Amino acid sequence: MTTSIYQPEMARLVNVEQMTALEKLFTVELPGGHSLGHAPGQFVMVSLLGIGEAPISITSSPSRSNGHFELCVRRVGDVTNALHKMEAGEYIGIRGPFGHGFPIEKMRGKDVLFAPGGLGLAPLRSLINQVLDERGLFGRVIILYGAKRPSELLFRDELEEWVARDDVECFITVDRGDDTWEGHVGVITTLFPQVSVNPRNTVAVTCGPPIMYRFVLMELLGKGIPETQIYLSLERRMKCGVGKCGHCQINNLYCCQDGPVFTYAQIKGVEEAL
Amino acid sequence: MSLMILDKGAVAPLVNALMADYRVVGPQARGPKFVFDTITDPSQLRLDYNTTILPPKKVLQPPEERLATFVRGAKPQVETVIEAQPTVLLGVHTCDLHAIQLLDKAFSQEYPDAHYLQRREQTVIVSLECLEPCDEHSFCKSMGTLTADEGYDLHLTDLGASYAVDVATERGAELLSKYGTAREATAADIKRLNEVLSAKWPRFTYRLDFDAAELPALLSTAYDHPLWDELGERCLACGSCTNVCPTCYCFNVFDEVDMSLAEGERRRRWDSCQLDEFARVAGGENFRKARAARQRHRFMRKGKYLYERFGVLGCVGCGRCIRTCVAGISIVDGFNTIYGSA
Numbered sequence: 001m002t003t004s005i006y007q008p009e010m011a012r013l014v015n016v017e018q019m020t021a022l023e024k025l026f027t028v029e030l031p032g033g034h035s036l037g038h039a040p041g042q043f044v045m046v047s048l049l050g051i052g053e054a055p056i057s058i059t060s061s062p063s064r065s066n067g068h069f070e071l072c073v074r075r076v077g078d079v080t081n082a083l084h085k086m087e088a089g090e091y092i093g094i095r096g097p098f099g100h101g102f103p104i105e106k107m108r109g110k111d112v113l114f115a116p117g118g119l120g121l122a123p124l125r126s127l128i129n130q131v132l133d134e135r136g137l138f139g140r141v142i143i144l145y146g147a148k149r150p151s152e153l154l155f156r157d158e159l160e161e162w163v164a165r166d167d168v169e170c171f172i173t174v175d176r177g178d179d180t181w182e183g184h185v186g187v188i189t190t191l192f193p194q195v196s197v198n199p200r201n202t203v204a205v206t207c208g209p210p211i212m213y214r215f216v217l218m219e220l221l222g223k224g225i226p227e228t229q230i231y232l233s234l235e236r237r238m239k240c241g242v243g244k245c246g247h248c249q250i251n252n253l254y255c256c257q258d259g260p261v262f263t264y265a266q267i268k269g270v271e272e273a274l
Numbered sequence: 275m276s277l278m279i280l281d282k283g284a285v286a287p288l289v290n291a292l293m294a295d296y297r298v299v300g301p302q303a304r305g306p307k308f309v310f311d312t313i314t315d316p317s318q319l320r321l322d323y324n325t326t327i328l329p330p331k332k333v334l335q336p337p338e339e340r341l342a343t344f345v346r347g348a349k350p351q352v353e354t355v356i357e358a359q360p361t362v363l364l365g366v367h368t369c370d371l372h373a374i375q376l377l378d379k380a381f382s383q384e385y386p387d388a389h390y391l392q393r394r395e396q397t398v399i400v401s402l403e404c405l406e407p408c409d410e411h412s413f414c415k416s417m418g419t420l421t422a423d424e425g426y427d428l429h430l431t432d433l434g435a436s437y438a439v440d441v442a443t444e445r446g447a448e449l450l451s452k453y454g455t456a457r458e459a460t461a462a463d464i465k466r467l468n469e470v471l472s473a474k475w476p477r478f479t480y481r482l483d484f485d486a487a488e489l490p491a492l493l494s495t496a497y498d499h500p501l502w503d504e505l506g507e508r509c510l511a512c513g514s515c516t517n518v519c520p521t522c523y524c525f526n527v528f529d530e531v532d533m534s535l536a537e538g539e540r541r542r543r544w545d546s547c548q549l550d551e552f553a554r555v556a557g558g559e560n561f562r563k564a565r566a567a568r569q570r571h572r573f574m575r576k577g578k579y580l581y582e583r584f585g586v587l588g589c590v591g592c593g594r595c596i597r598t599c600v601a602g603i604s605i606v607d608g609f610n611t612i613y614g615s616a
Contacts, residue, residue: 003354003388004341004342004354004356004387004388004389005385005386005387005388006341006342006354006389006527006540007342007352007354008352010350010351010352047352049344049345049346049350049352049529049538049540050344050346050529050531050535050538051529052527052528052529053527054556074557076556076557077555077556077557078556079556080556090348091348091349091350093350093352210559235555235557235559236553236555236561237552237553237554237555237556237561239525239526239527239542239545240525240527242384242385243383243384243385244380244381244385244387244523244525245524245525245526245527245545246523246524246525246545246547246552247524247526247545247552247553248553249547249553249571249579250561251571251574251579252574252578252579252582252583257384271497271567272561272562272567
């Protein structure tokens with residue numbers, strides 16, 4: 001039989017967990033429990049037969065695979081709304097992993113500053129947990145996470161664990177608090193004054209809604225972190241994931257193949273990027 | 275490989291013989307225009323055509339095709355479908371031949387696309403030298419596509435009562451010897467061919483005010499050119515220009531299910547970067563919202579981006595986008611405008 005790059009593999013949902021009103025965490029097992037073989041920052045095309053396909057970042061770290069991988073998915077379009085109606089034991093199609101992830105080998109020995117906003121934590125968590133599983137190979141680990149409201153914070157168990165760890169500097173903020181929130185209130189940029197960094201030895205990693213980038217980038221550049229050491233994970237519409245369909249093009253770059261992880265130096269001045 | 279001579283009277287028998295074993299696709303009249311379509315009678319073939327509405331791309335990348343069939347339910351299954359059949363593609367002009375070579379690169383690099391490549395593998399290409407400009411819109415001479423050295427199995431040049439056939443591949447040679455009656459070219463035929471080929475050049479005019487090789491560099495300085503806003507004002511975002519373009523290969527993928535919702539097909543269909551929703555994600559963000567930005571993207575792809583990726587320009591000067599644009603947008607005039615203000 002001919003192999004097609006568009007042929008999905010049918011994978012079983014082994015667990016589905018409601019995380020927030022809009023986001024669920026799906027634990028996925030490929031046939032025979034074979035490894036996805038992904039790198040942090042890569043994505044898969046999720047296929048629901050009869051509905052369609054959508055690109056979804058892999059949120060689990062390769063260092064914690066156990067024959068499974070995880071997808072943190074917001075219900076927002078046709079595929080993701082249908083996916084949210086599915087239960088453990090049901091099957092979804094998977095193609096991938098695709099794209100260039102975070103170059104973790106270039107980050108070893110350095111301080112790593114993570115600045116995810118909202119759902120932007122999903123792709124970054126893959127790298128965060130990989131870094132924490134190789135904790136000794138990195139300098140400082142700083143996590144500055146912002147969400148709109150306390151109810152929208154993702155991976156709350158892990159957030160608590162990161163806050164509690166002595167070897168992680170984790171600060172969390174929400175744009176607007178509520179009766180239960182005792183933490184910091186303010187947009188993500190209000191966290192930046194709380195940490196000082198050695199810019200030459202710091203790698204920054206950010207992902208969030210398009211509006212967030214310009215403000216977070218200003219903070220990172222303001223701290224003197226070189227443009228080549230700032231990594232962003234971008235979102236685009238994709239129909240193939242393999243550099244053919246054209247939907248994800250950012251000027252001359254294909255988000256699916258050249259990205260989804262780019263350095264700021266790569267996309268600075270590329271108008272369609274941010 | 276070799277040069278053969280095919281009498282014009284031998285074309286119809288050749289097509290007839292091919293039809294027994296191949297789907298034969300060639301230019302034929304449709305109203306006042308021409309289209310590439312399956313030949314069911316040799317008399318339909320019009321090798322004297324000027325240009326076609328859609329390029330022969332449609333044979334290699336159909337406007338719509340099945341990628342897979344699937345069964346839904348508790349144990350969903352999906353099976354790849356490759357829609358390919360032995361095909362002879364007749365009468366491809368050299369501009370379109372250059373375009374097919376770009377498509378070959380696009381669908382074979384990094385992640386080879388078996389759907390396209392198997393169709394391509396099963397398609398024998400018989401191309402045709404243009405001896406007259408098709409109309410005032412083409413600018414093949416400027417784009418260096420007025421002739422071709424490769425990309426075909428057989429290449430025809432009209433010598434009046436016969437065609438000179440440049441046999442370029444083993445496959446082409448077999449096709450010609452098995453289905454046709456051609457003879458080897460004599461010294462006189464070769465002389466006649468050379469006369470015909472040199473006589474054609476003055477009939478074509480240069481439309482670009484500069485060397486096409488400068489296009490990528492020129493466009494790299496034109497990102498903020500006022501032309502884009504002007505085109506954005508005029509463009510109706512209908513997507514006709516990309517539909518008729520021989521090097522546009524962007525596509526959409528979608529599923530169709532039967533009435534019982536139990537089974538269905540995954541299909542792909544030509545898409546257009548000129549349409550509003552092309553770069554819009556489910557969350558609502560549209561990364562190429564303005565028509566000006568979308569026209570710029572088309573010009574950049576044709577003159578710069580595809581060149582950077584594949585080493586060949588994405589515009590072959592066929593003129594189809596100009597011919598079809600209801601707003602009168604001309605890519606060659608646009609390139610000249612940018613050159614004139616550089």
